[in-house]
Amino acid sequence: MNREHRPHAVAWWLWSAGLAIAALRTSNPLLLLLLAGVICVVTLALADRTGGPSPLGTFARVAAIIIVLRVVLQVIFGQRVPGHVLVSLPSLPMPSWAEGVSIGGPVTVEGLLSALSGGLRLAVVLLAFGAANSLASPREVLRSLPGVLHEIAVAVTVALCFAPEVLASVRRVRQARMLRGRPTTGIAGMRGIAVPVLEDALERSVQLAASMGARGFGRRPVVRSRARDRGAVALAIVGSLLVLAGGYGILAGSDVIPGAAWLAVLGVVAAAGGVLLSGRRAVRTRYRPAPFGWRSTVCALSGWATAALMAVAGILDPASVTWSPWPLSWPAVTPLALLAIVVGLVPIPVALRPSPRGSTRALVEVGA
Amino acid sequence: MRRFSLLILAAALLGAVPGAAPALAAGERTIAVVVDFGAGEGLPASFTLCVKEPSGATDAQALADALTTAKLRQSTYSSSGLLCSIAGYPSTGCGVPTSSGYSYWAYFHGGAEGWSYASDGPAERTASPGTAEGWRFERDGRGNPSDQVPPGPSGPAALCPSSTETTSTTLPAVTTTTEATPVPISATASSTTTSQPLPPTSTTTPSVVHEAAARTAAAHEHSSSPASASAMVTVAAVGLLAVLGVVALVLRRRSRA
Numbered sequence: 001m002n003r004e005h006r007p008h009a010v011a012w013w014l015w016s017a018g019l020a021i022a023a024l025r026t027s028n029p030l031l032l033l034l035l036a037g038v039i040c041v042v043t044l045a046l047a048d049r050t051g052g053p054s055p056l057g058t059f060a061r062v063a064a065i066i067i068v069l070r071v072v073l074q075v076i077f078g079q080r081v082p083g084h085v086l087v088s089l090p091s092l093p094m095p096s097w098a099e100g101v102s103i104g105g106p107v108t109v110e111g112l113l114s115a116l117s118g119g120l121r122l123a124v125v126l127l128a129f130g131a132a133n134s135l136a137s138p139r140e141v142l143r144s145l146p147g148v149l150h151e152i153a154v155a156v157t158v159a160l161c162f163a164p165e166v167l168a169s170v171r172r173v174r175q176a177r178m179l180r181g182r183p184t185t186g187i188a189g190m191r192g193i194a195v196p197v198l199e200d201a202l203e204r205s206v207q208l209a210a211s212m213g214a215r216g217f218g219r220r221p222v223v224r225s226r227a228r229d230r231g232a233v234a235l236a237i238v239g240s241l242l243v244l245a246g247g248y249g250i251l252a253g254s255d256v257i258p259g260a261a262w263l264a265v266l267g268v269v270a271a272a273g274g275v276l277l278s279g280r281r282a283v284r285t286r287y288r289p290a291p292f293g294w295r296s297t298v299c300a301l302s303g304w305a306t307a308a309l310m311a312v313a314g315i316l317d318p319a320s321v322t323w324s325p326w327p328l329s330w331p332a333v334t335p336l337a338l339l340a341i342v343v344g345l346v347p348i349p350v351a352l353r354p355s356p357r358g359s360t361r362a363l364v365e366v367g368a
Numbered sequence: 369m370r371r372f373s374l375l376i377l378a379a380a381l382l383g384a385v386p387g388a389a390p391a392l393a394a395g396e397r398t399i400a401v402v403v404d405f406g407a408g409e410g411l412p413a414s415f416t417l418c419v420k421e422p423s424g425a426t427d428a429q430a431l432a433d434a435l436t437t438a439k440l441r442q443s444t445y446s447s448s449g450l451l452c453s454i455a456g457y458p459s460t461g462c463g464v465p466t467s468s469g470y471s472y473w474a475y476f477h478g479g480a481e482g483w484s485y486a487s488d489g490p491a492e493r494t495a496s497p498g499t500a501e502g503w504r505f506e507r508d509g510r511g512n513p514s515d516q517v518p519p520g521p522s523g524p525a526a527l528c529p530s531s532t533e534t535t536s537t538t539l540p541a542v543t544t545t546t547e548a549t550p551v552p553i554s555a556t557a558s559s560t561t562t563s564q565p566l567p568p569t570s571t572t573t574p575s576v577v578h579e580a581a582a583r584t585a586a587a588h589e590h591s592s593s594p595a596s597a598s599a600m601v602t603v604a605a606v607g608l609l610a611v612l613g614v615v616a617l618v619l620r621r622r623s624r625a
Binding site for chain 2 (some may be wrong): 019027030031037038040041044054078079080081082083096098102105108109110114117118177256318319324326327330331332333334337338341342
């Protein structure tokens with residue numbers, strides 16, 4: 001109903017990417033917790049809850065598992081790090097050629113804290129991805145990709161549809177077997193389920209491809225110049241790869257990839273060139289095109305402003321965004337880093353819809 | 369840890385009193401700690417210290433005690449356990465890649481036959497009697513055993529001559545510091561022993577803590593006024609975190625209802 005007031009799907013993915021980048025730029029647990037809080041609050045307040053349970057919950061569970069796993073691995077296999085010893089586990093002596101591996105040994109407060117904050121960072125990145133999934137379905141994003149990448153978009157759409165289709169199919173087949181009194185567990189049950197499920201999923205994917213073809217996806221365009229088209233696609237793909245490499249270099253910090261920033265700029269220019277060169281190659285129509293209005297722009301900018309402010313805070317004073325448990329100290333926060341967090345909350349006032357309770361009341365009144 | 373170092377100091381000063389010659393306690397061992405910052409402007413001075421450690425203490429503990437004795441900042445580690453800085457140097461970065469290698473703190477075990485590049489971390493090794501532990505800052509190292517070793521002797525006998533005898537009486541420590549910086553002695557230590565001149569053995573040991581090191585340590589001390597402001601910001605951040613948590617819980621409950 002209020003669809004036109006919602007920010008564009010791409011805007012939500014950009015916002016989430018910005019927050020994930022901000023999380024990667026810091027190792028301060030207080031800042032990471034704040035980022036997680038911002039992600040949860042914005043998602044819970046703004047996600048469209050018409051399509052069943054939000055995927056954020058699933059991602060939050062996986063994030064929690066990651067943190068626990070990281071701590072457990074640190075305790076059992078982690079490097080023995082100096083600090084205050086909590087408990088000393090029995091340790092397995094290793095031969096001299098495997099000195100780098102340690103099993104057991106003293107568990108220090110510092111080691112546990114560093115494992116916790118490392119796990120927290122990964123958890124926040126996952127949460128940001130979950131928020132993007134809850135706020136806008138990945139299919140909506142693929143819908144608005146430039147035409148030059150449409151073959152890739154079709155492949156990704158089919159791939160994204162496959163997993164949920166398989167899950168639904170498993171449920172259907174299991175129910176049918178249960179009604180017939182056939183086993184649903186064990187090896188016999190597995191074999192009985194797997195064959196029809198694979199058949200079913202394959203059939204549905206082919207069906208999806210056929211229906212997409214009928215709607216203009218993947219259709220050969222009116223050929224103007226084959227070489228030009230090929231060049232455009234190559235340019236766009238090479239550009240995207242360059243952006244990927246450059247982005248990795250920038251995020252990984254230090255000089256993993258020399259000239260990462262220039263690589264990223266070159267990639268953006270190449271990708272833009274590819275898109276421009278191809279023009280409107282794919283012959284297809286858009287069903288209910290979503291406008292990228294000012295709300296979308298503000299949302300996307302808010303996420304990237306968070307990332308940029310965090311990066312600037314890190315460049316001006318590396319100690320303000322990094323934290324190490326040596327020596328044990330309370331993580332300190334600087335005003336700039338706090339500002340970066342608050343900026344991430346901007347989508348709430350911009351994109352908040354009228355409360356669902358109010359709208360239902362209005363509907364009831366109209367109905368009466 | 370601090371109390372332990374004070375004990376060492378007290379033991380050293382007690383040992384300086386003629387007649388009182390306490391031997392190493394049962395299981396105690398002397399570890400030579402060599403830290404080489406390299407040459408350069410404004411760098412802390414390299415030093416060698418001999419510390420007494422109880423059995424079971426790690427080499428990281430020996431380094432920590434040596435830094436406490438020298439009144440220098442404690443070493444910092446990265447989350448992987450890699451040693452990042454000693455005495456606050458370098459102030460940023462941890463194993464930073466350079467054009468042809470890494471700038472990092474290389475770690476060596478010293479023996480009578482020379483320095484050997486360590487294949488383990490200082491926290492993974494229990495200090496064994498009469499060893500030397502060396503750290504050398506490599507500005508452009510390879511990160512493998514071809515890196516330069518600390519200069520000077522590597523044998524614990526040469527570094528801590530007195531430790532070879534079982535009745536070690538002296539502990540060369542900050543006490544060899546240039547006279548400008550007074551020896552820090554706790555109230556209890558100073559009450560038992562007045563500033564006794566050290567026996568000549570300590571002057572022959574290569575333990576040298578220069579004034580410069582103490583000065584750098586003092587320069588790293590922060591003044592208190594910006595600290596309170598940053599504490600306010602941190603408190604504000606914790607408050608914001610609490611607000612976000614409450615709002616998230618309320619929204620979750622509302623979405624379930």
